[in-house]
Amino acid sequence: MIDVGGTAGGVRLRPPRHRVARKAVLWWGCQAVSGVAVLLLALGGAAWWLPAVRQWLVIALIVCGVLGIGYVAVMPWLRYRVHRWETTDSAVYTAAGWLSREWRVAPMSRIQTVDTARGPLQRALGLSSVTVTTASAAGPLHIDGLERDVAAELAERLTRITQATPGDAT
């Protein structure tokens, strides 16, 4: 009754078809820079005001600075390589992450809402995020850093398909 065993012949997940917009690298870069900058400023301020532990804070500052530069230099490009998306007639498929990776699949028939969102930075760069939610509390699919027109078209297409699909999506 129980079904053990897998199909022989190695399979793996292929990357989704479409990349996100190239400008997304800039967007992730800006986010990384601002995050690292806040951290460094906080450490620098602490080193300025607390002479008693200054040398330790300076060491921490240097370590964080080196790591931060590496993060800013590497993360956006890795993300750009990994973040991809694809829709077929029956499902939405996304890949995200940079060190850890995550692939999400949601069948069209189970999609509940399709939202687009644009933060101030994204607006300045002409980017958009699309979020596809299902009835599960844990499974929304995020596609970040899409070109604005692409995102609008995608959202419109998904909405049209899901409205045509019957059922309460649970």
Place this chain on the structure above:
Amino acid sequence: MSEPPAEHSADKHPPAEHSAPESPTDTRPGAPDSFETWQRLDPKAVLASTVLVIAPMFPIVGVMALSRDNSSRALGTAGVWLIIVLLTTLGSWLHWYFTRFRITEERFELRQGNISRSFSSIPRERIRSVDLTAPVAHRLLGISVVKIGTGRQSGSDGDLKLDALPTARAEQLRELLLRPRSRPTTGDADDRPATGRSGTVEQGPGSELARMRPSWYLYSTLTASLLLVTWAALGSAMSTLGDVFRALWASDTATDWLSDKAVSVWTHVPVWLAIASALVAVLLGGLLGALALSVEMWWGFRLTGAGDTTLRTRRGLLTTRAVSLERRRLRGVELAEPLLLRLAGGSRLTAVATGLGEGTAGGRSDNKALLPPAPRGVAARIGARVLERSDSLDDGNPLRAHPRAALRRRLTRALLPVAAVSGAFAVAAASTEVIPWWSWLVPLVAGFPAAVFARDAYRNLGHGHRDEYLVTRYGTGVKRTVLLQREGIIGWRISQSPVQRLTGLLTVGATTAAGDGCYYVRDAGAEQGLAFAERCVPGLLEPFLEKNSESPGEPATPTIESTHESGNETAP
């Protein structure tokens, strides 16, 4: 450990319906059977909430009066309390006065509030659960709180609460709200009297799935959370008792005498004996308290299947709780075995269902309990019956094991901190005189249990599918086995950390509208996991898979030797 009270042993035999003596199931002659016109709540609810506020006043004022050092202060406190009581009473009276509800053919409507008015109207088909609770005061007055769950995960239009209705009316209401699915939109008016009466009839013995057994109280005593609750309660009770003592004897003679006595006893008793007896006292107190709590929680537990459509549980000694669950909301079951309970061979059985409001409202987990902690075999059998399978959940077939890399991962995670700590100790001992040289051995000893737990965690990993269910098992502190309907899977979340990528593992998460929202198969072999996902929901993942040999461009998921112990393969 004391046995549960004697009179409860009557519950072993199926007696006449005495499990709910507190709920007068007779239909009141005065009460109209229909809920179509706007209905009021029971005014006794005002009394119940007043009692709830007044009750704690007596001991406190009593103690203050007894301490007689300042009786005017006691009077003052009583006065303030009286005002609070009056305000509460007024508040709940206003709530009662302005609350109306009605049930039309299509919708349930609730109007409440005076200053800020609110009006909720929800389609009846969206009502997923109707639960009855009766705290002590409510029970004495014969009324129950009705909670109507709509099953949306977001909080805004979550639960509607009717506080309170006469218990018999509440039962009717539940019958009515959960019933229409089986008979859609027929003449509602003719239906009503029948539904009202069926509330009394349906508790026939034929539909009963499980009933509390006295020995099960011992299992629930072993639930760690109950033990912790007892210890916390004991601790706060001790400190309160100390306060009372101090208040009663304004001069501290008594406490002085007591502590003198304690000191003299202390000096005459060997230290190990004192520590041992204190430990035994704490342990015994915790166990007894947990036993009392579990008797309160699970007294008179019954799980019944009302027809084919609804499951109901009913339990509680002081506070009674009645929870209903539509079968169509059920997406699976979970067997949870916390460490202590597992050592005793017990298990908990909970429902994986939509609309029970977990996830966000974590505290209400006892809503989904299908069985008290019980012997594992019983839990597995009842679980199978809940899912309408004939055999037990343990049908003897082993789940598929995960690759050895998963074991190595667990061992590394358990032993790396141990190695780091002992290394740090060794360095510290070498560089300073204060720390003895052998100190680095101490964390090393802790490594043995860590390794045992890691091995246990690996042995507990497993996945498979049984007919129309996905099965995943994991965990060592709490070993969980989840059976999830494959039709209830509404997507996949597959993740791979850098370490998993190097070792050829990945974690497959099946998202669902029910329960936690996502159930994981942790650290499966990369291909094993993907093949499993594809077999569980054929066609969903398939377009996104590719043969591993081709296009070695991105080293996403390295090949590993996949099919160890590939057993009987059935065609999907």
